[in-house]
Amino acid sequence: MTEPIIRIKHLSKVFGKQPQKVMPLVRQGIHKDTLLAEHEHALGLRDINLDILPGEIFVIMGLSGSGKSTLIRHFNRLIDPTEGEIWIKGTDITQLKNKALEQFRQQHLSMVFQRFALLPHRTVLDNIAYGLEIQKVDKPKRREKARYWLKQVGLEGYDAQYPNQLSGGQQQRVGLARALCTDADILLMDEAFSALDPLIRAEMQDQLKQLQSRLRKTIVFITHDLDEAVKLGDRIAILKDGILVQQGTPEHILHNPADEYVEAFVQNVRR
Amino acid sequence: MADALWLSEFPEMERADLRAIRKALDGAYRDFSRAYGDQIESFFDPLLSLLIGFEHLLLTTPWWLVILVISAISYLASRSIKLCLGVAIAFFAIGYFGMWEDTMQTMSIILVCTLLAIAIGVPVGILMARSNRLQSLLTPALDVMQTMPAFVYLIPVVMLLGIGRIPGVIAVIIYAIPPVIRLTNLGIRLVDKDVLEAATAFGAGYLKRLTSVQLPLALPTIMAGINQTIMMALSMVVVASMIGVKGLGQPVLKSITNQYFTLGLLNGLAIVVLAIVFDRISQSYAHRSQRHLQRAQHD
Numbered sequence: 041m042t043e044p045i046i047r048i049k050h051l052s053k054v055f056g057k058q059p060q061k062v063m064p065l066v067r068q069g070i071h072k073d074t075l076l077a078e079h080e081h082a083l084g085l086r087d088i089n090l091d092i093l094p095g096e097i098f099v100i101m102g103l104s105g106s107g108k109s110t111l112i113r114h115f116n117r118l119i120d121p122t123e124g125e126i127w128i129k130g131t132d133i134t135q136l137k138n139k140a141l142e143q144f145r146q147q148h149l150s151m152v153f154q155r156f157a158l159l160p161h162r163t164v165l166d167n168i169a170y171g172l173e174i175q176k177v178d179k180p181k182r183r184e185k186a187r188y189w190l191k192q193v194g195l196e197g198y199d200a201q202y203p204n205q206l207s208g209g210q211q212q213r214v215g216l217a218r219a220l221c222t223d224a225d226i227l228l229m230d231e232a233f234s235a236l237d238p239l240i241r242a243e244m245q246d247q248l249k250q251l252q253s254r255l256r257k258t259i260v261f262i263t264h265d266l267d268e269a270v271k272l273g274d275r276i277a278i279l280k281d282g283i284l285v286q287q288g289t290p291e292h293i294l295h296n297p298a299d300e301y302v303e304a305f306v307q308n309v310r311r
Numbered sequence: 312m313a314d315a316l317w318l319s320e321f322p323e324m325e326r327a328d329l330r331a332i333r334k335a336l337d338g339a340y341r342d343f344s345r346a347y348g349d350q351i352e353s354f355f356d357p358l359l360s361l362l363i364g365f366e367h368l369l370l371t372t373p374w375w376l377v378i379l380v381i382s383a384i385s386y387l388a389s390r391s392i393k394l395c396l397g398v399a400i401a402f403f404a405i406g407y408f409g410m411w412e413d414t415m416q417t418m419s420i421i422l423v424c425t426l427l428a429i430a431i432g433v434p435v436g437i438l439m440a441r442s443n444r445l446q447s448l449l450t451p452a453l454d455v456m457q458t459m460p461a462f463v464y465l466i467p468v469v470m471l472l473g474i475g476r477i478p479g480v481i482a483v484i485i486y487a488i489p490p491v492i493r494l495t496n497l498g499i500r501l502v503d504k505d506v507l508e509a510a511t512a513f514g515a516g517y518l519k520r521l522t523s524v525q526l527p528l529a530l531p532t533i534m535a536g537i538n539q540t541i542m543m544a545l546s547m548v549v550v551a552s553m554i555g556v557k558g559l560g561q562p563v564l565k566s567i568t569n570q571y572f573t574l575g576l577l578n579g580l581a582i583v584v585l586a587i588v589f590d591r592i593s594q595s596y597a598h599r600s601q602r603h604l605q606r607a608q609h610d
Contacts, residue, residue, distance in 0.1 A: 116512055139516075146514030157509035161527045161601075171513045173523070222513065 044091035045226065045258050046115065051088040051124030053110055053282075056081030059122045072281050084110040085282045088124070094225075097252060097259040099273035101266060101305070107282040108262045112230050115260060116149045117141060128226070146175050150219035154231040156211045158203040164214050165190065165199040171222035182221075189217040192251065209240035216248070220255070229261045233268065245271055266305045270294070278302055344471040355477045358423075362476055365419035374411060378402045385588065389595035398591075401584045410559065410581045417548055417558035418585060424480055424544045428488045429537060436495025436533075437521065446496065453489040461486050461550045469554050479556030487544040494536025498529030534597030541589045545582055559585075 052066055053059075054075075062070075062081045072083045085107045092098045102108045113119040114126055117133055126133050129148060136144055150171060158167050165186050166173075172182035190196060193213040203211055212232060219227055233241045245268060252259065263269055269276050270290040277287035278301075286298035297303040369377060378399055386395040405414050439446050464485050468478040502525050510520045526533075552560025559578045566575030 118508060118512060142514045142516050144514075145512060149512070149514075151509070151512040153505060153509055155505050157503075157505040159506060159524065159527075170510075170523070174510075174513050174515045174519055218513075228512075 042093050045094040045129060046090070046092040046260070047125075047127040048088055048090040048114070049125040049127070051111075051114060051126065052086050052122050053084035053107075053114070053119065054081050054122045055084055063123060083282050084119075085114075085121075088284050090277060090284070090287070092258060092260065094258050095256040096274040097261055097272050099261045099263060099269040099276045100279060101263055101269045101276055102279035103264055105281075106279040108264075108279050109230055110282075111279065112228050112260060112262050115226070115228055116145050116151060146171070146222070146224075148224050149226050149228060150222050150224040151228040151230065152212070152215045152219045152232040154234055156203070156208075156215045156235075158211060158214055158218075160203055162202075163199065164195065164201050164203065164206070167203065167214055168217045168221050170218060171224075175222070186217070186221055189221045190214075192220070193217045193247070207240075208236050209244065212236060212244060213247075216244075220251075225257055227257045227259045229259060231262050231264070234263065234265070241268070248272065266308065278305070340467065340470060348471055348473075352472055352477070355472070355481075358427075358480065359477050362419065362423050362480065365423055366416055369415040369419050370412065374406055377415070378406075381588070385592050388592045388599070390599070391595070394591055394595070398588050401588065405581050405584060408577055408581075410562075410578060413557070413559045413562060413578070414581050414585065417545075417560070417582070420476070420480060420483070420548065420556060420558060421541065421544050421585070421589070424483045424487060425537070425541050427480075428484055428491055428540050428544070431484070432488045432491035432536070432540070433495050433533065436492045436536075437499065437526075439492065439496040440499035440525075449492070453493060456485060457489045461547055462553075465550070465554050474555040476556060478554055479551040482554070483544050483547045483551050483556075486547045487540045490539035490543065491533070491536040494539070495529065495533050498532030498536075499525045501532065502528045531597050531601050534593060534600075538590060538593045538597075541593065542586055545586050545589070549582070 052063070054062060054066060056062070057080070059081060062075065062079050065075065065079065066083065066086060069086075070083075075081050075083050088111065090098075100108050100111060110119060114121055115128070117126070117136075121134060124134070128144075131144065133141065133144060159170065162170070165183060168186035168189055169177075169182040172185060177185075187199065190199065193216055195210060195213055195217070198206070198210070198214075203214065206214065212235075215232070219229075233244050236244060248259075249272065261269075261272055263272075273290055275287065275289055276293055278285050278293070278298075280301050286293060286302050288296075293302065294306055297306050372380075381402060382395045382399045385398045386392070389395075402414075405411060435449070439449055461482070464482040465478070468482050472478040472481070506528065507520060507524055510524045515523065548556065548558060549560040549563050552558065552564050559582050562578040563575050563582075565571065566578070
């Protein structure tokens with residue numbers, strides 16, 4: 041049995057003025073709508089428990105508002121949890137102070153964003169090298185590495201272009217190269233392909249699978265598209281209203297949907 | 312009748328009371344300036360030598376070299392031959408009409424004021440963007456600084472430091488600094504949250520985010536603020552001439568008191584020329600530094 045590289049324990053997130061005050065209600069299982077209407081706090085996540093193994097693509101799936109983007113932002117603490125523990129490579133990152141957290145992000149985590157989030161005033165090459173620049177790697181070295189990853193994502197020769205001279209698909213390749221360039225072994229992908237049109241999306245999915253077969257990163261992939269989840273995921277977790285309703289392999293979920301919500305998802309999958 | 316007097320007449324404060332308040336405040340401030348005026352004046356000595364240095368530099372350099380350098384700067388900022396030639400001709404005309412010395416003095420004071428306004432204003436704007444509390448404290452202060460009639464600044468500054476260049480510079484800076492503070496704050500607050508989040512996700516600390524994301528992306532807005540600050544400084548220069556700031560403002564002041572329309576107009580036009588030159592240079596620099604954003608969107 042391999043040790044999980046990421047272990048989430050009893051993670052809850054409540055948005056509002058005094059989240060701690062309403063936590064007892066959350067633990068008792070108050071409904072999301074009641075919490076909002078009567079206590080003016082929004083429930084983001086409730087009692088999430090997850091184990092993610094090294095080298096797998098773990099897909100977290102849900103409709104918009106299900107808390108999936110909130111959840112992935114806990115993995116690198118872009119959002120702080122209200123309660124719970126987040127163990128990554130044996131460190132509970134909820135306990136890290138600012139500097140240590142920045143260090144940890146630099147070393148172990150990188151991220152790809154739905155709307156690319158590239159630096160518009162920098163060339164493609166300097167965008168890819170940005171992670172290394174933060175780690176104070178010197179310029180020739182980081183550029184050399186950035187050039188390597190540019191080639192890996194199939195954009196050789198685009199070094200000196202600016203992001204808005206590229207198409208959406210190309211921009212996201214830059215986003216992917218930027219994330220891979222730091223050599224972090226955990227890759228967080230927040231609806232990374234959702235903003236792309238279907239053909240490009242399929243192409244990017246294939247490219248990701250192909251890269252993954254060589255790199256063996258641990259990838260946490262967020263999507264609202266079950267087709268994508270089934271295609272990419274080694275395991276899938278399904279979120280609804282901030283609660284984890286089911287997790288397992290794609291086959292398991294397709295054949296044994298836990299409730300109507302999952303069932304509705306599954307029916308739309310083209311087999 | 313006596314009962315209803317407050318309805319027809321405004322219930323004013325007793326004149327004697329008002330006079331007492333004014334006397335007390337003015338007296339206190341005068342005592343303060345007598346006690347500390349010298350120290351405060353010597354505190355500003357480096358500023359004075361900077362100002363005199365600039366002025367000296369501009370006045371001792373041969374006029375053709377000054378024109379050449381200014382044209383070269385405008386070319387470097389805009390890459391436009393037309394602007395560059397226009398600047399050269401305008402400055403030549405200024406000299407031809409006998410306003411060279413005044414113009415150089417005004418230019419040196421504007422340069423010093425702008426540099427100081429940027430040096431103070433940008434950091435203040437950065438702090439303001441970081442803290443909502445500071446923003447809500449500073450915004451009304453900036454409103455007051457911008458709307459208070461410019462002449463009012465001159466009074467306490469003159470009481471404290473007497474007449475001369477330094478009080479002039481201080482009054483100009485107080486009057487001209489709000490736009491650069493405001494627009495630095497605004498520019499940073501408007502930076503795309505996604506890009507900032509990406510920088511955080513890759514482990515960038517506050518300073519790295521500031522220098523690699525926030526300031527570069529806010530630069531066009533900050534430049535707009537600097538541009539406005541320069542314009543306000545130029546308009547304040549005339550007012551500041553009342554307290555002995557040399558330059559183009561003094562002939563204007565003289566023209567008002569003596570009804571010399573042509574003299575006033577010529578010096579006014581020289582100020583306009585300076586304004587246009589500074590404006591075009593700073594605008595086209597900001598524009599060019601953002602070239603990559605203006606290119607046709609790829610789809």
